[in-house]
Amino acid sequence: MARVSIKDVAQRAGVSTATVSHVINQTRFVRDQTRQRVVEAIEELNYQPSAIARGLATNATQTIGLIISDITNPFFTAVARGVEDELNRHGYHTIFCNTDEDPNREDEYLRLLFAHQIDGLLIAPTGVQSDRLTRMAEADIPIVLLDRTTPGLDAPLVQVDNEAGGYYATKYLLELGHRRIGVLRGLETISTQVVRVEGYKRALREAGIPVDDQLIVRADPQYHVNQVPPRALHSNRPPVKLTNLQMTPSAFEVLNQLLDLPERPTAIFVTNNQMTLGALHALKERGLKCPQDISLISFDDHDWASLFSPPLTVISQPTYHLGKTAAGMLMRLIKGEPAPAPTTLPVELVIRESCRKIS
Amino acid sequence: MARVSIKDVAQRAGVSTATVSHVINQTRFVRDQTRQRVVEAIEELNYQPSAIARGLATNATQTIGLIISDITNPFFTAVARGVEDELNRHGYHTIFCNTDEDPNREDEYLRLLFAHQIDGLLIAPTGVQSDRLTRMAEADIPIVLLDRTTPGLDAPLVQVDNEAGGYYATKYLLELGHRRIGVLRGLETISTQVVRVEGYKRALREAGIPVDDQLIVRADPQYHVNQVPPRALHSNRPPVKLTNLQMTPSAFEVLNQLLDLPERPTAIFVTNNQMTLGALHALKERGLKCPQDISLISFDDHDWASLFSPPLTVISQPTYHLGKTAAGMLMRLIKGEPAPAPTTLPVELVIRESCRKIS
DNA sequence: CTGTTAGCGCATTCAA
């Protein structure tokens, strides 16, 4: 069955294609009677305008690209849903791309998205400077940075108050009496990761406690590498690709390193939810009880956190709204409004049971 | 900066656009020297072919649509990742759509995807018969059903052995000595839900235990409705839209109903991961310990299940592979290979600690 | 071995 085109409709309604186009887009007046005929023809033929032909003609595709690291990470899942809901509200839709924090994949996707003439881009960049991204910005493609900044690109940013998050988490632990607080953090290229650690340091500084660099360890957020072996066919996770980045040890390994310190920390601040899983597994394996033996606070909440053993105390971030806000900002950019100021959404300490008071 | 087109390249290289097109697509022989000139021109101008123009000309967009119920559901998250990985491998990309099990949203998305000339469709249908879907199939758009069937559409299906899953779960509970086994199940329109219950019934039948319909309760899988109030700005979940479907009580409510039965079940089989959360919250609120007071087995595993309190015994399904397999099948369909037979992937019982032996 | 040209399905300018 060949696709029915605007010509078929025009013919059937006995008008020109121009008129059909105009009744569809309401872009100039059409006599009621004529319009009626066109509308009927459209329905009878079940006509659906071709969005790509329209795109060619108008240079606008109603499509935006969403580049994130991994949809499988609950943080990005919620963000993506927020994005999709907001864009859909405006009649736009989303092409989604997982980089796994790999700059090469990022580059490849940027190429693809550009080829497909996206009207705008939402990106949580890997943090490695990208010529292609710069070029897209120069080509006046509206871009909104999602959650993270990246060197060499000055675009509106929607983020969460990561510094405050690190600060709140640390301060809470300090109030509980902890003095040796370990940090399990992720890749250095990711801006949120460094900022969260800055919040941690500020809290220590205010409390007059020197920062001990031994207590800050860095892991690859793909926590499961080498630790939770994919159960072949039954794995729910994508196979792990060993890029350069992934030479960094996993959260599981690195936490063990922290626990082997002569003077072991009494509490740990984990800077994202994926590493929290690795950390929890490491504790479990060593037979360490949380919070009896060690306290743990994590960045980013999710639906399951309260069902964990123990229920997790976390810094919660408005993930869904982060996506929604960024998408809204992009829509405004696309509609030609001036570039909005960067937006920072608040975070919140959610106290459950994974941290305890010490004397 | 205006987009550079094939004309610009042709001009710069001193050849015709046809030649440029042919070196790009390697679709006819071009003298080395000429090709070289074209390649250089492309690089100098940083030319990127327009995929939508090409789409118009060739009637193929390298784009496929993915319709699922909610990317926020970990099951679909993993499926989506599998789909994306596989499609990307073939140079295709994905437009993703969340229906929230709402047939109207499904219809709207189908319209959108058709307008955008997708080359193929991957859909976990809501289960309500859809004219538009039928029409798309008639228009020879390749379609692969993901995880579920739908009335009035005969398309290749990639699914999981849901019947066996229900059977294994029930059989395991029977082996532990349970005789009154409750079922917390989801919407009737969703084919997997009914099949899982059939597996349950078969196991009972084999054990000579009559099916007690009182023990089978139905909930809306959007478990959180009325139960876990969205924490305003800090919610990680999309706002709940009250469609007709959602007049069904939540898992939380329905489980309570089950627990109020004169002769309370000693074990519960929950037929998907979302309802499991509702169920766990309900148990927690009533102060019932699992598995001491009641055993629970759930359909679908995820990374967190082993960290729950208690670690969840589940029927695990190969979610990532489900998506990957379906996408692979769609690719074959698009490439013109004959419609493959329906594929059923195996499920697996993963025993952890949420079920106990009773006398 | 390469160029010319006619569409693909639509929006839009210019006429009428």
Add this chain to the structure above:
DNA sequence: TTGAATGCGCTAACAG
């Protein structure tokens, strides 16, 4: 109040 004609960027006959 409406139509005819042109072009968006590309591919694919057809021609040479």
